[in-house]
Amino acid sequence: MRRHFSGPLPAPLPLACLTFTLLAAAPLTPALAAETAAETAALTNGATSADAGQESPTSVGTGAHDRGGEILVTARRRQESSQSVPLAISVVGGEHLDSTGAFNVGRLQQLTPTLQFYSSNPRNTAVNIRGLGVPFGLTNDGIEQGVGIYIDDVYNARVASATFDFLDVAQIEVLRGPQGTLYGKNTTAGAINITTNQPTFDFQGKAEVSIGNYNFKQAKVAVSGPLSDTVAIRLAASTTDRRGTIYNVTTSQWIQSQDNIGLRGQLLWKPADALSITLAGDYSTQDANCCGSVYVGYGPTQRAANRQFPALAAALGYTPVSTNPFDRLTDLDTPLRAKNKIGGASVRVKWDLGPGTLTSISAWRFWDWDPSNDRDFTGLPIVALSQNPSQQDQYTQELRYNYSGKHFDFVVGAFGFYQRIDTQGTESQGSAASRWNINPGTNAQVPPGSSGCGPTASNKLACDPAVLDGLVAYNTQYLKNTSAALFGQLSWHVTPELTVQPGVRLNYDKKEGYYQRRVFDGQGDELLLGQSSYTPTQTAQLAIYTPQEISPEFSDWNFSYDFNVSYKVAPDVLVYATYAKSFKSGGINQNGVPVDSANNPILAAQTVKPESVHNYEAGIKTQFWDRRATFNLSIFRTDVGNYQANVSNGQYGVLRGYLANAQKVRSQGVEWDFSVRPSERFNAYVNGSYTDATYRKFTDAPCPPELSGGTVATGTQTPGAAGTPNSLSPANCDISGQRLPGVSKWTLSFGFEANTPVTLLKQEGEVYFGYDGSYRSNFSSNPSPSAYTWVDGYSLSNFRLGFRTDNGFDIYGWVRNAFDQNYFDQLFVGPSNTGLIAGLPGDPRTWGGTIRYNF
Template identity: 70%
Template sequence: MHARLQRRDIVTFHASRTTLLLGGAAFSGLAALPAHAQDVAPDADQPETATAAQDSGEIFVMARRRSESAQDIPLAVTVLGAQQLAETGAFNVARLQQIAPTLQLYSSNPRNTSLNIRGLGVPFGLTSDGFEQGVGIYIDDVYYSRVAAATFDFLDIAQVEVLRGPQGTLYGKNTTAGAVNIRTNQPTFTFEGNAELSLGNYEFKQARAAVSGPLSDTIAVRVAASLTDRRGTIFNVTSGQDIQSLDNLGLRAQVLWQPTDNLRVTLAGDYNKQDADCCGSVFVRTVATQRPLNRQFAALASALGYAPPSRNPFDRLTDLDSTLEAGNVIGGVSLRINWDVGPGTLTSVSAWRHWDWKPQNDRDFTGLAIVARSQNPSQQDQYTQEFRYAYTGTRFDFVVGAFAFHQRIDTQGTESQGAAASRWSIAPNNALAFDPTVLDGLTARNTQFLKSTSAALFGQLSWKVTDAFTIQPGARINYDKKEGFYQRRVFTGTGVELRGTETDARSRAQLGIFQPQLSAPQDSDWNFTYDLTLSYRLAPDVLAYGTYARSFKTIGINQNGLPTDANGVPIAAAGTIRPEQVDHFEIGLKSQVWDRRVTLNLAAFRTDIKDYQATVTNGQFGVLRGFLANAGKVRSQGIEADVSVRPSARFSTYANGAYTDAKYVRFVDAPCPPELAGGTTVGPGQTPSPAGTPGGLSPANCDISGQRLPGVSKWAFAFGAEANAPGSLFGEAGQFYLGYDGSYRSDFSSNASPSPATRVAGYSLSNFRAGFRSDRGLNIFAWVRNAFDEDYFEQLFIAPGNTGLIAGLPGDPHTWGGTVSVTF
């Protein structure tokens, strides 16, 4: 039995080729990376299949909740192995977008992180707890509801699978745009381990290690740890510190109990902590708005004697004067049971997750004491239970499952105004603008909670009608309930509470910044969704497929406060937003020729979403940071292709490309871009002023139908090559290698309503690596990332107040270093 257990738990694949998967509308993003970079772990529950595949060079995935060859499934999935991730510097989800063109991740801090596929997933901008994620993150079958988890380092990863398109009939939590399925290395019944150390400029240090082995004939354990540290890439002249640093710690332990061949019970726990000097921004530019000229950035800065430390954002200088903190702790415990029952496997996954977020920000983006303090710490507890049965047969395969989810998030927010707030935020024709005590110390204290509960039944059937033709239907029924609470209390600098009914001029000026509010939105909803995929094998290595999926994103609630009417009264009807209705179409072709040395995949997709859940950003300080609303309809469509060529074991190359046309089909009442905002709202019979007219008339909202969705480039590419030659080093036989990985993204909008002021220009990045791999697990290499020191932005931000200030987050500069790793 032990020999079988050993094979089941520790066998790994060394793929003889690079395979990039394309599936229903997405080509697999990294097809042609070198074979060594595609090392992946097989499914421990399918040892015979894994062993049979080892010599053929196939890559096995769990994308459909059972072990299958990646190239044989009609599903959009990119497979990334552990060695590939390490050598390309993709040590967290945020860095995957450089090697997976259809993935977009934007993060101004861990909480405000957006993970999208093909431009869809979550609204671009400030994150709200009140909506669901469109791209699900799963680690060892456990759903992670907070995208903040994407900012942590990968820890003892076996492989990452990026699935594109709706996944509600396969996965516990419904996801409308895709899923990131992460699998860690499992405990083994023979002793093994690995260790890695990287050093680089900016005082970069990263150490990772894992060890695994038996405690008895039936119990095995695995423990892993990761530590990453790097000083920041932006210098704060006010504090004298570098910000945007890295300070990550990760710990994971697993215990496997396997009393028989057909029962495996795994108890896992993890703890991840971040304590970086983060997060800030730099001055980028100003844009003319429709505010009166004396209330725009240049005039206000001059009146207060202020100038940014540099007007060149790539000097990487800032002067933020508020305390910055991004304390982030995520951890949890899971119990996974796999029991071979009859012809299939019954799986139970029980999990508890906790998230503790402790931020401090500078929301005015300047060195002025306008917003003195801005922080919204929160704590989340999440409980999930999934039951699943997976069957594989000669003519029929199927997966059926049930899923339950409960989440509670508590948030305690504090936002205070500073000594410069009066002059900045009160019109200068009001004498109170020149009295700093009016707003100095004005504080809003927010208390809120969210309770979210959902339950679902789901399943998918694969019917092999003939050896070539397969029909694959799936269905899901889902129930969701959300309950929220929000209370804002407002206090003057002397501690007096404002009730919102005060009529004196001083109080009205203060209430123009913060209004007390109380709301308790709640809603529930049932949804039934389904999908159908047809696939036909045109030749042994050529698969054609087509998919239609009807999916949904459930109801949302405005958890951060409600918008108000002209009289300042909260609009109760805005407390909840309608679910999204998703229609997804895709066709594709997966093919390999020349004895599988060449992979060519093509796909076309179209996703229409009615009642798209968008984020609306309010331009004033503290009135309302942002709220959710339904846009009429959006559409993402495009063509994706990848090609990889491996003519011999000594050379491989790949090129992947995606054209994505993602736009608002109908959004007639969207927030206006900064150049059309800040003026007096037009009344009946009036016409809005041209964009950028100081003191002009601004529309109440704007029709942005036909304009591009934020955060997604029309064109995205990833490409590279590696060559190697046999040799020896330190008496170890192996190969010397030289590799290159490049990427390009065209321009994209960094605001929900497109504006020239928030257009991020396209950019390209180049990464090189050179080193030696031994046949016995030693790998030594030097690396250079952003080799040509490309200046680019990850995001641009519109500063609050409609003053025309645009701030930004520059991407990482040129970095270099070296890595030594060993597997034993």
């Protein structure tokens, strides 16, 4: 039986009211945008044109075209038309990002259907493609990303960078499938290749201001121009501020706010036509009142009835502030904090050397994370503090040589990577922790108004707040991550129509970690293992936080390769097929490992095996109707062995989650992109995907909450029925054949823009009206699919209405989630198998206006 927790949908807006809303406040952008050929050349080689960096409307997705022109991409580390690249790629231009309000990767997923983005806070962020990338759940620093994020050729190791605002972006390419033979860091699921606008030798700039409901305020500015005949500079800044969408009645504050600032500077030196050197630096900060959750509901587990959420809440006199999550009310009692800083510097050297181009990218990145979370998801003082501040430094060096010729193109490169992460964690229990976590010894349902600590309570520890109040664990950990690789790809044009493209990669990875947990009681006395005996109080405390110290290590060599064949059936019809044998490096458990019955760490769980990836893909790319229309189709299948999965024992103690290998996973499906521009007055697009991503073999997975919480069945004992209190629980579950978390089978993005020339206030220009919509079917929001955590499918609609002129002036109104759809970004299972379900509602309807000027 599936249980869904979703509030009632509002009645449809009356047509007249909707029409007025659209006219007064419709959402962002000209349709889909990408750079023209001249603009993209300027972006990647050092701009010399006054038009460099200016954007014009076009469509989104593979083969998006600019009024019959081409979109140039650098997916294969050289400039070429997206339609000639034999791989699945979606292209989104900077103007379309701005206009649709897609100012970070989270909003980008509404435009690119096979991209999935989940974030409960910046650190716990996942970016996946085709359902693959990183495990769904709490972040573990000890594994690699499966989706690489590159900004101006610089690899960003932290997914946290995906939560920041896009800053002065020219174009984004979303590459689907393994990319290890062309990109510095090996990526098994795909890559997000972000290109920013580059310095120009002609003065130009742009400025933009937006305001909206929820006190939304956003400003962006970028200026570029020459300092001399050989030196040009570009400076950009952005700021985003918005009141939160959830009200915390405990603190009288709005949470889930936005408070972002971004700065970027670039200096281009061209001492000769064949040589360009770009020095870039950036800094971004977030200081939001974030990140929290709301009460969604209760789903029975197999725990004793008096140990489940309704009885525990009654015993502690607790009632959620609202049982309708879309009232957007919470009562979290732990102060929330999500301070996030990221930045760095890079030097890119491009030198036309001989028949090709030598490129060197040297970069340093840093990341500083300062959080505070409420991990019990309630207004009760159970988990009083949960925070794991982290600091990262990352150094990368990439060197590659590109050659393009009549019969051969090739790229050869080398990549070096070093990362150091230091984390200092603090977790502590509050005054309600004893009653919540310790069984008072009765299986009777707690009557209203009763604490459960009467004469029937055989375990008085549950009735003594001092047993766990003030219990604290200090976690110290570090990670040293080193990687080096040689890679290359050859394109052999056997005939003008037939191209054969093999690629290879040799990779070495080494990870060294350290994890220490020290535990102190409320009086400040340290709890140590190895004693001959423990008091009942100490035993109860050690069940919550167990001291641990491990030093996991992993190192390995890996060889991977791919092979692609493409054939031009006609000048505007390309067919291709690809096989790739790839891998994701092995990992280490940085957040602790499970313990045995004597509380000793199970050292075999310190490391996880590398993923072995086999990817098969075939596709067709077409343009027709005098290139007014583009249709691209791809089919794919990816088999993953030793899939790196997040698992959890469901308890507060020991650890919240750790990594383990699932035996086999498969993702397969179909993707398509269609765009049409019959004239300069209208364009439209429909992009979509069907993704079947499942565990093919995972026989010892953690059980979902409805099959957890009871005494573990042993020997010939038979586990109880799902969701039956006081039942025996299986030690683990076989979830083979079930869907991977976070993956919708069907996803769509669609939209159009129409315009008409007008003269307004003596200015020649055009009035335009645009629509961008997206749809995704239901998905699981728990690593092991649970009846309680399926997120219902939903559709979002964004509108915009505006006026723009040929001289760069643009003013428009916008409304996003126009029909105020109630939906969840994620659902969370509360700890300790109490059946509590919490959630993160998606944004409600927002509206506002934007003024932009390019000069």
